Amino acid sequence: MELTVVMPCLxxxxxxxxxxRKALACMEEHGIEGEVLIADNGSTDGSQQLARDxxxxxxxxxxxxxxxxxxxxxxxxxxxxVIMGDADDSYDFTSLLPFVxxxxxxxDLVMGNRFKxxxxxxxxxxxxxxxxxxxxxxxxxxxxxxxxxxxxxxxRGFRRDSILRLQLQTGGMEFASEMxxxxxxxxxxxxxxxxxxxxDGRSRPPHxxxxxxxxxxxxxxLLYSPKxxxxxxxxxxxxxxxxxxxxxxxGPVEIGELAFDVDTLVGSSALVVIGFQxxxxxxxxxxxxxxxxxxxxxxxxxxxxxIVTLEKGLVVGGLLALxxxxxxxxxLVHWQxxxxxxxxxxxxxxxxxxxxxxxxxxxxxxxxxxxxSILGIRRTKESSIDVAAKAAEEAAEAxxxxxxxx
Numbered sequence: 001m002e003l004t005v006v007m008p009c010l011x012x013x014x015x016x017x018x019x020x021r022k023a024l025a026c027m028e029e030h031g032i033e034g035e036v037l038i039a040d041n042g043s044t045d046g047s048q049q050l051a052r053d054x055x056x057x058x059x060x061x062x063x064x065x066x067x068x069x070x071x072x073x074x075x076x077x078x079x080x081x082v083i084m085g086d087a088d089d090s091y092d093f094t095s096l097l098p099f100v101x102x103x104x105x106x107x108d109l110v111m112g113n114r115f116k117x118x119x120x121x122x123x124x125x126x127x128x129x130x131x132x133x134x135x136x137x138x139x140x141x142x143x144x145x146x147x148x149x150x151x152x153x154x155x156r157g158f159r160r161d162s163i164l165r166l167q168l169q170t171g172g173m174e175f176a177s178e179m180x181x182x183x184x185x186x187x188x189x190x191x192x193x194x195x196x197x198x199x200d201g202r203s204r205p206p207h208x209x210x211x212x213x214x215x216x217x218x219x220x221x222l223l224y225s226p227k228x229x230x231x232x233x234x235x236x237x238x239x240x241x242x243x244x245x246x247x248x249x250x251g252p253v254e255i256g257e258l259a260f261d262v263d264t265l266v267g268s269s270a271l272v273v274i275g276f277q278x279x280x281x282x283x284x285x286x287x288x289x290x291x292x293x294x295x296x297x298x299x300x301x302x303x304x305x306x307i308v309t310l311e312k313g314l315v316v317g318g319l320l321a322l323x324x325x326x327x328x329x330x331x332l333v334h335w336q337x338x339x340x341x342x343x344x345x346x347x348x349x350x351x352x353x354x355x356x357x358x359x360x361x362x363x364x365x366x367x368x369x370x371x372x373s374i375l376g377i378r379r380t381k382e383s384s385i386d387v388a389a390k391a392a393e394e395a396a397e398a399x400x401x402x403x404x405x406x
């Protein structure tokens with residue numbers, strides 16, 4: 001079978017029948033061997049029987065959520081290709097051919113673009129059309145090397161085997177973003193075709209909740225991009241703290257009517273420590289995600305791990321600790337010169353704060369080196385080929401043993 005059209009369904013009695021009939025008519029018109037599969041997520045309004053009567057196959061998905069329903073449908077699909085779309089009659093299931101043609105041409109994922117194809121009046125709330133979708137799609141293109149203009153279009157086609165290999169994890173509305181991001185990071189052939197969006201045919205409100213689901217999409221994009229969540233902010237804070245701290249170590253700094261002194265020096269120290277920790281978190285996240293298969297392994301990160309060995313981390317941490325101890329000794333000498341009496345904070349803190357910062361960063365470096373070494377320990381993982389080969393060897397041994405007994 002070439003194509004399965006998967007529609008997630010939760011109480012879509014008003015529209016599911018017309019969607020199924022449109023999709024089947026489109027496949028019949030263009031000679032596409034296929035089926036329509038309804039991934040029912042617990043409907044109580046008779047949607048299942050209406051879909052069957054219209055010619056669809058229905059599978060039940062117990063785990064609630066848009067992503068869970070779709071993954072249940074994708075796993076149950078019989079077609080080489082899958083086109084997914086909502087069962088609310090907002091997407092044009094009579095125009096599936098452009099998706100199929102791109103898939104036949106070798107694409108792994110074909111996204112619809114509603115902004116290029118046309119959005120009918122009333123089909124998309126202004127909040128989604130002018131803020132939510134454009135902003136989240138822009139962030140997706142910024143964070144990841146993707147050219148997709150409409151990250152959240154619900155009508156999209158893909159090779160079933162390609163998407164199953166990604167082992168998508170999210171169960172809610174953010175599933176739409178995960179599919180695009182994981183496909184892009186894995187180097188799949190991702191393309192885009194124009195599609196249209198019409199007002200849905202339901203009399204009830206949609207399942208989508210603008211702010212909640214928008215935040216879930218944004219959260220996913222951030223968590224899958226450690227560079228933008230941790231590394232870039234961390235480097236910025238650390239650089240700002242180092243520049244300001246270095247200038248203030250030698251004395252007060254005046255800019256116009258503003259005067260910056262040791263209190264700002266303490267704040268600069270905090271920026272350095274926070275920024276350094278954030279940058280380390282980016283590295284931790286990248287290593288962990290690659291080892292667990294959430295993100296593809298990065299040759300750059302692997303090279304960093306090979307360079308930043310435990311021994312080198314201990315040496316760098318030790319040097320920072322030594323610099324911090326030297327600074328503390330200098331502050332004690334300064335105190336001794338004052339006969340261990342009262343000190344002027346504007347003088348003493350210029351030695352104590354950099355020394356304390358170096359000591360904190362030394363321990364951060366040592367602990368980070370230990371943690372990265374633990375994350376870098378590779379487990380032996382058998383591939384499917386290894387498992388098959390092992391099974392074949394065992395079967396051959398069993399046959400040989402049986403023959404020898406005869």
